[in-house]
Amino acid sequence: MDNKTKISQAAVHVFSREGFHHARMAAIAEEAGVAVGTIYNYFKDKDDLMLSIFEENFHFRMDFLKQLGHTSLPLRDQIQHLLESHFEQIRGQQELAELVLFERFHRGSQLRDRILALQKTIIDQIAEFIRTGIDEGWVRPCHPNVVAQALFDLVQTMTACWVFASPDDEDDISASAPKELADLIWMGLGIREDPANA
Numbered sequence: 232m233d234n235k236t237k238i239s240q241a242a243v244h245v246f247s248r249e250g251f252h253h254a255r256m257a258a259i260a261e262e263a264g265v266a267v268g269t270i271y272n273y274f275k276d277k278d279d280l281m282l283s284i285f286e287e288n289f290h291f292r293m294d295f296l297k298q299l300g301h302t303s304l305p306l307r308d309q310i311q312h313l314l315e316s317h318f319e320q321i322r323g324q325q326e327l328a329e330l331v332l333f334e335r336f337h338r339g340s341q342l343r344d345r346i347l348a349l350q351k352t353i354i355d356q357i358a359e360f361i362r363t364g365i366d367e368g369w370v371r372p373c374h375p376n377v378v379a380q381a382l383f384d385l386v387q388t389m390t391a392c393w394v395f396a397s398p399d400d401e402d403d404i405s406a407s408a409p410k411e412l413a414d415l416i417w418m419g420l421g422i423r424e425d426p427a428n429a
Contacts, residue, residue, distance in 0.1 A: 235273045237263040239287070242280050247326035251281060251333075251342075281330075282345055288327060289349045292317070296356050306369055307417050314386065314409035321390060322405055328394050332387070354379045361420075370420050382416060 241263035245254045256277060260267040274280040295316050302309065321328040331346065358379035364370030389412060393404045 234263070234265055234269055238265065238270055238273060238280070239284050243284060243324070243327050243330065246281065246330055251277070251330070278342060281342055284327065285331060285342075285346055285349060288320075288324075288331070289353060291320070292353055293356060296353065296360070306364065307413060310416055311409050311413035314412050317386065317390070318393070318405045318408055321393065325394060328390060332391055332394060350383070354383050357382060364420075373420070378420070385416075386412065 238259065242254075242259045245259045245262055249255075249258065254277065256267050256270055259280075260270055263270075270280070274283060296313065304312065354376075358375040361370055361373070361375040361378055365372060365375070389404070389408050393408070396404055
């Protein structure tokens with residue numbers, strides 16, 4: 232593992248444990264097993280480090296969303312695959328999911344606006360996906376931007392339910408959420424049959 236990856240992973244642990252504002256670069260360096268100065272070879276400051284972590288996470292989601300749109304899977308299955316990927320990722324990175332949720336909704340967060348800008352790129356991609364569906368006849372006429380925002384927030388709310396669930400409920404939520412949410416989205420968009428399978 233290279234130093235940049237070590238530092239990023241260590242930062243997630245430290246930010247989650249101590250909170251972003253109280254976290255010290257020295258604690259991150261100690262967790263990563265590197266000198267404090269090494270961090271500054273990759274990141275300008277603590278804000279830059281946090282934003283880099285979020286950007287990597289969101290770019291992964293964007294790439295997956297774009298790749299999924301080019302598959303031959305029926306739309307209903309594409310939605311479920313996207314949700315399965317989402318919940319699989321947060322299962323492996325629960326601390327990161329907690330950080331994203333906190334910084335997104337924390338009124339005093341210095342990074343909130345930058346995180347929302349990253350999330351908007353995903354919402355815009357979902358909206359474009361919906362526009363394509365309307366043009367091709369497998370999504371009912373709707374306002375793509377409004378629906379995309381609603382879908383994103385629906386998934387974020389379920390993510391928060393999972394992140395803050397009791398240990399007994401975590402597995403049930405993450406196992407059931409992709410199918411249940413996919414069915415809900417599918418029915419909400421008024422789709423009855425995917426033209427590709429007609």
